[in-house]
Amino acid sequence: MKRRFALSLLGSLVALVAVAIGSTTASAHGERAQESFIRMESVAFWDVKFSSTNVKQGEDLTITGTAKLLETWPNNLSGGNPSVCYFTIVEPGAQFVLKDRMINGAEAPQSIFCHKGGTYDFSMTLTGRSPGNWHVHPAVAVEQAGTIIGPGTSVQVNEAAGGFSYPIKLLNGQTVDLESYGQWLIVGFSLLTFVLGLAWMIVWTWTRPTITRLAVTNQLPLNQDGGDAVGLITRQDHRNTAIIAGATAVLVIVAFTISAFAFPGRIPQQTDWITPPNFEAPASIADASLSSAIWDPSTQVLTMTAQIKNTGKSPVTLTAFRTAYLTFVNPTARSPESGEYQMTATPAGTIDPGQTQTIEIKLPGSVFQQEELLPVGKAQMAVAGVLEITDAGGTRNMDTVEASLTPTAT
Amino acid sequence: MAQAAIDIRAGELRQQLFRKYRFIDRKWDFMFWFTAAFVVGAAADITRLLFAGDWDFWTDWKDRQWWMTITPFATIIIPSALQYIQWRAWRMPTGATYTATCLFVATWVGRVVQWKYFVNYPINFVWPATWIPAGILIDFLLLQSRSFIITSVIGAGIWTLTFWASNYLMLAPFLQPTTFIGHTLTVADVQGITYIRAQTPEYIRVIERGSLRTFLQEPQYVALAFGTTLAVGGYWIGQFIGRYLAVWPILRYLKQV
Numbered sequence: 001m002k003r004r005f006a007l008s009l010l011g012s013l014v015a016l017v018a019v020a021i022g023s024t025t026a027s028a029h030g031e032r033a034q035e036s037f038i039r040m041e042s043v044a045f046w047d048v049k050f051s052s053t054n055v056k057q058g059e060d061l062t063i064t065g066t067a068k069l070l071e072t073w074p075n076n077l078s079g080g081n082p083s084v085c086y087f088t089i090v091e092p093g094a095q096f097v098l099k100d101r102m103i104n105g106a107e108a109p110q111s112i113f114c115h116k117g118g119t120y121d122f123s124m125t126l127t128g129r130s131p132g133n134w135h136v137h138p139a140v141a142v143e144q145a146g147t148i149i150g151p152g153t154s155v156q157v158n159e160a161a162g163g164f165s166y167p168i169k170l171l172n173g174q175t176v177d178l179e180s181y182g183q184w185l186i187v188g189f190s191l192l193t194f195v196l197g198l199a200w201m202i203v204w205t206w207t208r209p210t211i212t213r214l215a216v217t218n219q220l221p222l223n224q225d226g227g228d229a230v231g232l233i234t235r236q237d238h239r240n241t242a243i244i245a246g247a248t249a250v251l252v253i254v255a256f257t258i259s260a261f262a263f264p265g266r267i268p269q270q271t272d273w274i275t276p277p278n279f280e281a282p283a284s285i286a287d288a289s290l291s292s293a294i295w296d297p298s299t300q301v302l303t304m305t306a307q308i309k310n311t312g313k314s315p316v317t318l319t320a321f322r323t324a325y326l327t328f329v330n331p332t333a334r335s336p337e338s339g340e341y342q343m344t345a346t347p348a349g350t351i352d353p354g355q356t357q358t359i360e361i362k363l364p365g366s367v368f369q370q371e372e373l374l375p376v377g378k379a380q381m382a383v384a385g386v387l388e389i390t391d392a393g394g395t396r397n398m399d400t401v402e403a404s405l406t407p408t409a410t
Numbered sequence: 411m412a413q414a415a416i417d418i419r420a421g422e423l424r425q426q427l428f429r430k431y432r433f434i435d436r437k438w439d440f441m442f443w444f445t446a447a448f449v450v451g452a453a454a455d456i457t458r459l460l461f462a463g464d465w466d467f468w469t470d471w472k473d474r475q476w477w478m479t480i481t482p483f484a485t486i487i488i489p490s491a492l493q494y495i496q497w498r499a500w501r502m503p504t505g506a507t508y509t510a511t512c513l514f515v516a517t518w519v520g521r522v523v524q525w526k527y528f529v530n531y532p533i534n535f536v537w538p539a540t541w542i543p544a545g546i547l548i549d550f551l552l553l554q555s556r557s558f559i560i561t562s563v564i565g566a567g568i569w570t571l572t573f574w575a576s577n578y579l580m581l582a583p584f585l586q587p588t589t590f591i592g593h594t595l596t597v598a599d600v601q602g603i604t605y606i607r608a609q610t611p612e613y614i615r616v617i618e619r620g621s622l623r624t625f626l627q628e629p630q631y632v633a634l635a636f637g638t639t640l641a642v643g644g645y646w647i648g649q650f651i652g653r654y655l656a657v658w659p660i661l662r663y664l665k666q667v
Contacts (some may be wrong), residue, residue: 082601086611093529094605100591101603107592109603111613130530141611168600178604181597182583183534188541190514191582197511197542199550201443204504210439213500216427223556225501229420231427232501233553241503245550248543252576259579266585268629269473270595271619 031137031149032326032372032382037380038148040073040373043140044386045150046398047248048321050136053153055128057160060099063089063126063138066279067150068119072384072402077145082188084143084273085114095157100125103276111273114142117278119398129155129164137325151325151339172265173363189255196248203240229369264342282396285312286351286389290403291358297376297409300365302374304403306387308357315350318359322398323385324373328363333390341367374405381405451512454488455520457511464616466517466539469584470602472577473617478633481539482570483640485513489545490648493552495656503553506569510545510608514538535581535601544572558649566641570634 035195048065055061070083087103089096101108102123114120124138137152166178216232225232292305310316319333321343328343329336336342344362351357368374375381384402448617458466461484465477493505517538525536548565555561584598590604602612 029482084613084647086613088611089606090608091606094531096606097604098606099604109591109593109595110599111611139608141613143611143613147441147609147611166604168577168588168590168597170597171589171594176597178597178601179532179534180533182580183532185579185583186534186537189576190518190537193540193542194511194514195545197507197514200507200546201504201511204502205439205443209434209436210500210502211442212429212431212434213427216423217499217501219423220501222498225556226420226423229417230423241550241553245546248546250578253570254545256575256579259582261583263586265587266582267587267594267596268585269470269615269617270593270599271615271617272593272595272599273613 020089029285033147034149035380036324036373036375036378037074037382037384038077038146041070041074041384041402042077042142042145043148043150043383044068044070044322044398044400045138046327046386046388047327048138048151048345050153052155053156057164058157059130059160060125060127061155062123063136064121064123064256065138065150066119066121067138067140068386068398068400069114069116069140070384070386071117071144071400073116074380078142079144080116082114082116082142082145084111085118086122086141087124087127088139088141088147089124090137090139090147090149090152091134093130095130095132096126096136096155097129098124099127104279105273106274106276108274108276109272110270111143113275114272119281120276121279127166128155129166131159131229133157148369149325151327152252153339184257192251193248194365196244196251200241200244203237203244240399258326283312284315284397285314285395286310286397286399288387288397288399288401290383293403293405295365295376295405295407296372297365297407300369302363302365302368302383304361304363304383306353306361306401308359308387308389310351310353310355310357312351312391312395314391314393315352315377316343316389317350318361318387321361321363321385321388322388323383326367326371326373328367332371376405376407376410381407414575444633447508447515450488450492450509451516454485454509454513455516456518457488458485459486467536468602468607468610469535469537469581469598470596471617472539473549473614473615474628474630475618476616478570478574478627478630479640480637481548482566482573482637483644485541485573486566486569486641486644487648487651489541490562491652491656492648493549494558494649494652496515496656496662497552498574498630498652503549505552506545506549508545510541514540514542531605532601534584535605539577540575541573543576544569547572549655562642562645562649566645567638574630574634583641 045065045067051062073082087101089098103112103120133154133156135152136155138150139147141147167175168178169175220226228234287309289307290304291307294303308318317333319330321328327340329340330345331342332348340365346360381404382402383405386398387401389397389399462481465471465481489506489509489533492509494504496502521536521538525531526533547568548561551563551568552565553567587594588597590600624632
């Protein structure tokens with residue numbers, strides 16, 4: 001028996017050590033757990049920028065960028081017709097506070113009405129709240145679809161002298177600290193009710209045994225206690241409970257009345273959804289489509305064949321392919337920035353006005369595999385995203401493209 | 411003669427009540443109340459979480475329409491079961507208060523340890539409601555009426571109304587209006603926007619959107635009335651649990667023993 005117990009204890013300790021050694025800090029947000037078709041076909045992000053990655057408590061940082069609900073929106077999400085969106089931040093807990101949010105130049109405190117094909121310039125201002133290193137992403141939550149995460153980064157929040165407070169001004173002119181406003185009332189009143197609850201329980205359990213009463217109550221009808229003659233419930237009990245019940249009722253009535261007068265002008269929680277202004281789309285300079293997407297596991301390359309027609313007045317170049325939260329840059333057009341990857345586009349060079357060019361795009365499969373974006377063996381095997389096409393004047397088009405994924409082997 | 415027989419019977423019961431048992435002393439009572447607190451607290455907490463969790467978690471969910479309709483129904487079930495058990499077994503009108511007190515400890519430990527210290531949400535945003543005043547009053551009603559039918563009909567109304575009053579007074583500061591991101595919102599709305607909940611987007615809130623036909627221009631009176639009606643149903647669900655899932659199997663076992 002002792003030996004079995006000792007062996008069990010040793011086994012538990014070994015398992016605990018193995019888990020502790022094998023586990024890593026959970027600092028990202030499980031992006032890869034979301035199905036690849038959702039990440040690729042629903043929302044594309046571009047130009048996501050963080051104004052700072054190192055702030056103090058109380059200091060602001062602004063995340064800007066653009067998100068588009070793609071024309072390839074899956075028909076099994078939101079009934080194929082997204083209508084309500086919420087631009088938010090994905091972070092581990094309330095480590096930042098959100099101070100401002102603008103969508104296409106309009107103030108957007110809550111959800112917005114959105115649509116498939118809609119493009120939204122967003123700007124979200126956060127204030128550092130808790131010291132630490134936090135992984136932060138902008139994201140779009142879509143009703144009946146879920147939250148689609150954009151590219152993120154780690155932000156360091158340093159401690160500030162005096163800690164963090166968040167003053168807001170009420171309409172009545174009073175300034176309150178959102179971190180602690182009303183806390184005294186909540187904790188104080190809750191504790192008072194707890195004391196009353198304890199008093200009630202003590203009256204009934206302290207002065208008499210409990211378990212052995214069953215022998216007596218078993219012999220009485222349910223609606224009888226035998227009165228003072230038996231002694232299950234005495235006049236003293238009635239008096240004590242009436243006092244506690246009376247005190248409870250008085251406490252609630254008085255506290256409610258005081259609260260009603262202390263906090264006048266109350267309004268109910270608001271639902272203030274807006275339809276943001278239309279995105280000012282640049283002039284159309286190209287039409288793009290994909291005719292194939294071939295995945296070769298032996299060479300670890302994803303090859304896409306794109307047709308790009310120049311509908312503008314000056315030569316255009318394929319500059320990037322964006323899918324989910326990834327960006328693959330054509331190095332002949334520009335160098336990849338931090339966090340971006342490289343693709344090859346053949347033939348290189350520009351496309352003249354009126355011309356249609358077939359371009360073979362090769363993408364590093366290792367990136368797709370690492371991000372679990374290759375839906376081989378899944379119910380929807382397709383690749384989708386936006387092709388970024390730029391002309392000499394800097395005008396950019398983001399054309400949504402999609403193709404069925406064909407693996408050379410499964 | 412009949413009165414004498416009643417008096418003799420009462421005397422016998424009294425003697426039995428105050429009898430000292432060699433192996434069942436007050437330590438057993440303490441162990442029972444203490445260990446049952448975890449089970450009762452967990453049962454009440456799970457029921458609350460499953461049916462009315464979000465309304466209890468966030469100030470910006472505690473609205474005039476749904477909070478008072480859903481929460482009284484969800485939270486009267488376990489107190490009702492405990493009322494039956496503790497009245498039937500010991501003639502103690504303590505079931506609802508005991509449940510509410512255990513739930514108080516369970517919820518506050520959870521909010522402080524998990525929500526304040528682990529994921530850093532301020533307590534004035536994630537504070538739990540209190541059911542203790544409502545529990546005391548319906549236990550008092552059971553003591554006076556000795557009737558589960560009266561306790562269900564009148565008690566459900568007392569439960570709903572007392573729950574509303576005792577928690578609305580704590581919510582009142584958060585219904586003050588303010589201007590935030592260019593719009594007039596309540597302090598509760600601002601908390602919901604400011605303290606980001608990544609997987610609880612704002613549109614998910616099941617709150618009043620202004621389409622409920624009101625009585626005296628106040629949706630909460632309609633909600634309170636409907637919540638009371640639902641709470642009567644919830645009370646009898648609790649009675650079923652207490653009678654047929656708790657007391658009946660135990661008594662059957664005791665008879666066999």
